[in-house]
Amino acid sequence: MYIEQDTIAAISTAVSQSGIGIVRISGPEAVEIADRVYRSKGGAKKLCEQPTHTIHYGFVVDGDETIDEVLVMLMRAPRSFTAEDTVEINCHGGPCAMRRVLDAVLKHGARPAGPGEFTKRAFLNGRIDLSRAEAVMDVIQAQNEYALQCSVSQLQGSVYEAIKGLRGRILYQTAFIESALDDPEHISLDGYAGQLKEEAEALHGDLQRLIASADNGRLLREGIRTVILGRPNAGKSSLLNALVGEERAIVTEIAGTTRDVLEETINLGGITLKVIDTAGIRSTEDVVEQIGVARALQKAKEADLLLYVADGSSLPDENDRRILGLLGGRRAILLLNKSDLDLVVTPEQLRELTGNQYPVITVSAKEHTGMDQLVDTLKELFYQGELSFNDEVCITNARQKAALISADESIRRVLESIVLGLPEDFYSIDLMGAYEALGEITGEAVGEDLVNEIFGRFCMGK
Secondary structure (H helix, E strand, O other), X not given: OOOOOOOEEEEOOOOOOOOEXXXXXXXXXXXXXXXXXXXXXXXXXXXXXXXXXXXXXXXXXXXXXXXXXXXXXXXXXXXXXXXXXXXXXXXXXOHHHHHHHHHHHHHOOOEXXXXXXXXXXXXXXXXXXXXXXXXXXXXXXXXXXXXXXXXXXXXXXXXXXXXXXXHHHHHHXXXXXXXXXXXXXXXXXXXXXXXXXXXXXXXXXXXHHHHHHHHHHHHHHHOEEEEEEOOOOOOHHHHHHHHHOOOOXXXXXXXXXXXOOEEEEEEXXXXXXXXXXXXXXXXXXXXXXXXXXXXXXXXXXXXOEEEEEEEOOOOOOHHHHHXXXXXXXXXXXXXXXXXXXXXXXXHHHHHHHOOOOOOEEEOEOOOOEOHHHHHHHHHHHXXXXXXXXXXXXXXXXXXXXXXXXXXXXXXXXXXXXXXXXXXXXXXXXXXXXXXXXXXXXXXXXXXXXXXXXXXXXXXXXX
């Protein structure tokens, strides 16, 4: 059990005008400090005399001055988020009121909490593991419903249970080897290499599935980096405006209107897209436009998805062919735009230009048609048509992915040692390497510096 000797406090809600604001206090003197600033309606009630998990009406005061009318929630250790005595003061949500309440609490014995320090204490006190702690911030930062579902699943322990199961299997094999080496007369290793090979292959497969889930996890958490490409006047900026739902990009009949990249984060059918509108790609003598084209090409290299916008009212030219050549087997969707006009290009003709490698959708950026089909196609490209993560583990954290890769490398070395016929000591060393790497995910094998780095990225008050 980790025990902090000091008591911390912070505003745990957004510092803005709202109906309710919460000032949270946690630590061994949380109740005593709250008592110093709390006055009940009759003036006789003391929080230190009240049972846990109760709410009390009254006022926050600083000496003879009444600061605000409040409700105070009392939660005694270990039945709180931090596993410490915790008091939450529900005051009015104005920035001034919240700061005055916090100032009073700090004046009477608490110190300001650092970023993520409440969650850090929950982790260090054994209330939650590190994967659940990181899921707390993922829930806060979730940009769409599916990212939220995935984060809540992690918060409920989906990653922890998966890692716990893997570590248990690895530990069993390690213990068997060590026991056999210590007591060869009673525990035989004859034929064990074959059994271990079968289990190591199964562990490798499970680790690979978790590692593969990280690609979907990153897209859920951060959004799909999407670059709109096309020749000038194909309707790229109109498409961006249609996706955003407002006039964000300037649209004119003049070719080359867009000179630089324009970025927007949008939610399309529950999928988060980080959309980048780029300059129309063409050969030009205009120096500024050349820079815009170069930036468009660079953004295309970094994208998860390319949306190629073709002008369906005119035949493809050399600029179109150049852009199609950039797709190069990448994830891409071809949008045959301007379906509100008389099309001179068919979807079949557009497919033939790319060897039928990419889906083609007929759209009208002007009329906002074809967007539902675009959502369905995105789900097929990135999520195999499914966006439900309730029954499966999805890794959304780069640190966790790195630890999984490290564990998998250790398991691969075990398999190599078996093939080479090396002594069992080698198996044990690499099995423990995998065990320790997985422990970094749940926090059972991490140092203080890493813990501080992880929680330092949290928001204040959480």
